[in-house]
Amino acid sequence: MFDIAAKYPAIAELVDMGDSYHKIARVGKGWDLWVLKLTNRARPGGYDRKGIFFSMFGLHAREYAPPEIGTRMAEYVVQNYGRDADVTALLDNNELHLLLLANPDGREIAQDNRSAWWRKNTNFGPNADGRYCGNQFEDGGVDLNRNFDFMWGDDVGSSSDPCESDFRGSRAFSEPESRAVGDYAREIFPSSQFRSDPEGRSSIRRERNTDASVGLFVDVHAYGELVISPWGFIDERIPPQNYAAYRALSHKMCWFNGYKPSASGNKNFLYEVSGGGTDYTWGNLGVPSILFEVGTSFYPTCDKFLDKIYPRNLRALLYSASVSSRPLFIAKGPDVLELKLQPRRVGPRGEMTVTARVSDDKWSDDIRDAEGRVPSAGQRIEEVRLYVDEYPDYIDTNKNVRNNVPSSVIRMEKRRSSGTGGGSFFFSSSNEIAVAKVTASTLTRGRHMLCVAAVDAMGYVGSMKCEYFGVGCHPNDCGDGDGEEEEDGDGDGDEEDGGEDDECSALKKKFQCRKNEGCAWERLARPRGGVTRKKCVKANAAAAAAATATATRDRI
Structure with a gap:
């Protein structure tokens, strides 16, 4: 302490x-x-x-x-x-x-x-x-x-x-x-x-x-x-x-x-x-x-x-x-169960697709209770809101009503079966997938935060979920201070591998890593005018986990 x-x-x-x-x-x-x-x-x-x-x-x-x-x-x-x-x-x-x-x-x-x-x-x-x-x-x-x-x-x-x-x-x-x-x-x-x-x-x-x-x-x-x-x-x-x-x-x-x-x-x-x-x-x-x-x-x-x-x-x-x-x-509002940004790194003129899975009943219904459904659960999703470098204002409830939401907030669309936005802001159920496009043209180079919160038909705004993304840099590297843009070779600053969450899966596919071996980025020498090379390396995850577990048990 x-x-x-x-x-x-x-x-x-x-x-x-x-x-x-x-x-x-x-x-x-x-x-x-x-x-x-x-x-x-x-x-x-x-x-x-x-x-x-x-x-x-x-x-x-x-x-x-x-x-x-x-x-x-x-x-x-x-x-x-x-x-x-x-x-x-x-x-x-x-x-x-x-x-x-x-x-x-x-x-x-x-x-x-x-x-x-x-x-x-x-x-x-x-x-x-x-x-x-x-x-x-x-x-x-x-x-x-x-x-x-x-x-x-x-x-x-x-x-x-x-x-x-x-x-x-x-x-x-x-x-x-x-x-x-x-x-x-x-x-x-x-x-x-x-x-x-x-x-x-x-x-x-x-x-x-x-x-x-x-x-x-x-x-x-x-x-x-x-x-x-x-x-x-x-x-x-x-x-x-x-x-x-x-x-x-x-x-x-x-x-x-x-x-x-x-x-x-x-x-x-x-x-x-x-x-x-x-x-x-x-x-x-x-x-x-x-x-x-x-x-x-x-x-x-x-x-x-x-x-x-x-x-x-x-x-x-x-x-x-x-x-x-x-x-x-x-607690009576819908929750953001999953938030995906593709890619996690965009160029100064790039575009990112944001996908959010929201639910008004998942975290309420899947528990042991003989009294039935929570009354506020199961409401239709009314709206899914996306915030860039700002947060929902839960303190000032006047800002939660539809007509008083800041103009900077992006309304997300209902996802089509094809995975793209359908141009419709109408959601028909208590479990929905919403999508939106975010452009980087007005954002400075560096790391940014994106948050999503949803509103149900009763007007309750649920908990938010946030992710980092980078403009001109990967969000994990934006603060490294080297000032260099790590490109993927096409000159637009976009990352082709799908973002940090998919690094391991992408690397396993590309380099045929064996299942359960673990994946990690290894940063190699950067040739002048070339691209950052990344390769898949075996990580002794089991040994590291065992060492961590031993250390934590010793503290108790």
Whole structure:
């Protein structure tokens, strides 16, 4: 975490959110509670300009996987910013606030003594009645996920017994860790969404304008392989429109990690939790909130973590962060499943064909849920929009309506069966393939970004997908600083091999590489006036992957 902030100062910074119980009570060492904030700091921030994604890991000490997921997610994002277009768009348009270890005192015990199955923090008392737990070093502490100021003190969903694993503490926000989380959330999310009477029955049962809700809070726990929506304190559905919006969001998260959606009033509902973190951020602050239960154990094996838990939840969290500007609005829109640019490199007067496969139901329907289709899924695709060197504006919803889209946006056409554009902007189904031509005549030499987003018949704008392309250079080489144009021999700067995504397949066909050997570019000497020669070389992919896997396992 400290290395990330030091190495990537343009996109990473550390925020001291507060102190652990031990540090405040001066018992033992104690820790600072650090938030790693990731965003393109050169672009103006704040909830009125960017999405706000706040994710918390390790609130329960014995849950080993969540902090490691958060740390690896942070590493992935900073290492791929400027290389992967989707990651670059993510940090250009959103702020990621990652609390990688919310309960460091408890984690010390859980890590040093696995057999203790330590869950709570290390505040051993006394409680409000002046009582300590008799076995304080075995059963003491406060369950931080029962200590938030929403429905705190309810005996259904928490305990007043300091020896119980779900002991709620002496009062709401009695613990510095939960209090720091609450204070930080109130600082970064818009106060216009805060509720004046959050626990009132009329407030709990009232529909909220979820389309306008800004920000997203995701609390990552273990275990159960569930994606859980509010409420936690009661097994009763939230109002119908809000429930439908949460289903749209949670279903898409589940598509990425393969988990089951759960919510109050849902058959997968686990148990009541009073004083929980996600109930607080949704109930008090009006921020859409989700809880992940990852994996199938508190202490997963390294192989299971690396093969399943981490990669699946990385994808789910990246999607979650990308829609954080208006998560319950964007989740109801169609998604761009695939985006192809042919070629990826064009000359100054060249032309590129863009093909996008979009769907309004793929990421919603292909999960395990007995309640049927999400209401917002399956709508007809209304429009597919292409942006060059700019992004869709999810913050200003006025710019999402058809008559107020910037003139620079290109409307994509419905693809004919022949693969070309048909001159028609009418799409007839919820799953479509759209095409467009992009000319480079008005673009400067160098690397550019292209993004696509789709709109359904209900007016919902879904998540965007982005790719890099180059004018006069390959997008991977535009920043190499050599100033030379790498031509393919025809003088127009176009690339004949179909782009970076098809490099391996094209090379295998040309040089008869054997299947599974792996392909790589090898840059050779460039004759004067000649062309860049490329050849296929065997890559010891298996050995490299094994070395990487060994190194990562050693870190856990």
